[in-house]
Amino acid sequence: EAGVAQSPRYKIIEKRQSVAFWCNPISGHATLYWYQQILGQGPKLLIQFQNNGVVDDSQLPKDRFSAERLKGVDSTLKIQPAKLEDSAVYLCASSSQRGDRRDEKLFFGSGTQLSVL
Amino acid sequence: AQSVTQLDSHVSVSEGTPVLLRCNYSSSYSPSLFWYVQHPNKGLQLLLKYTSAATLVKGINGFEAEFKKSETSFHLTKPSAHMSDAAEYFCVVSRIRGTSYGKLTFGQGTILTVHP
Numbered sequence: 001e002a003g004v005a006q007s008p009r010y011k012i013i014e015k016r017q018s019v020a021f022w023c024n025p026i027s028g029h030a031t032l033y034w035y036q037q038i039l040g041q042g043p044k045l046l047i048q049f050q051n052n053g054v055v056d057d058s059q060l061p062k063d064r065f066s067a068e069r070l071k072g073v074d075s076t077l078k079i080q081p082a083k084l085e086d087s088a089v090y091l092c093a094s095s096s097q098r099g100d101r102r103d104e105k106l107f108f109g110s111g112t113q114l115s116v117l
Numbered sequence: 118a119q120s121v122t123q124l125d126s127h128v129s130v131s132e133g134t135p136v137l138l139r140c141n142y143s144s145s146y147s148p149s150l151f152w153y154v155q156h157p158n159k160g161l162q163l164l165l166k167y168t169s170a171a172t173l174v175k176g177i178n179g180f181e182a183e184f185k186k187s188e189t190s191f192h193l194t195k196p197s198a199h200m201s202d203a204a205e206y207f208c209v210v211s212r213i214r215g216t217s218y219g220k221l222t223f224g225q226g227t228i229l230t231v232h233p
Binding site: 048 | 158159161162163166207209220221222223224225226
């Protein structure tokens with residue numbers, strides 16, 4: 001089966017510019033997550049969607065980050081304006097479960113590597 | 118709150134020798150624990166997971182981990198390392214009991230190097 005698709009693979013911008021990342025989950029997966037992985041650290045959850053609704057965005061810096069999943073399929077994560085500390089890999093993951101089962105399995109994309117100069 | 122601590126940032130072994138990657142966890146509830154592997158320029162891949170069934174969990178590629186509640190540990194082992202095992206490994210705990218086992222808390226990662 002096709003995996004989680006993310007684009008672009010790499011992005012370089014200057015601080016204060018805007019950037020957007022795209023994710024297409026595995027077909028039929030209702031749950032979608034965005035994670036941020038700063039160099040040398042493990043990924044950190046930013047936001048969780050269930051279909052087209054936000055389940056948890058408690059760790060999303062809402063003053064500059066936004067995300068949407070309008071039709072409950074693909075998703076976009078935006079940063080506006082970007083800061084130096086936003087340099088990271090942004091990972092998208094999806095799951096067929098609703099998120100409340102112990103047998104839930106996440107599938108991760110390869111990520112978008114963002115460099116803010 | 119849940120957290121995991123990976124005790125080694127780097128582990129180096131020779132091909133054919135055993136692998137041990139150490140992880141301690143902290144959780145207010147009975148945790149779900151995972152090990153993920155990340156090869157360069159590839160997505161995270163689930164190696165194995167513990168969800169309160171058998172304490173010895175077998176995963177893919179010959180890896181296994183043992184859940185020890187008394188020691189709050191979930192160490193990853195493999196009897197014989199292969200060159201293809203070189204990667205970064207993450208110990209992970211699910212964040213919240215009952216809702217959303219996809220909300221994962223990752224450790225800092227352990228980079229495994231395998232020498233010929």
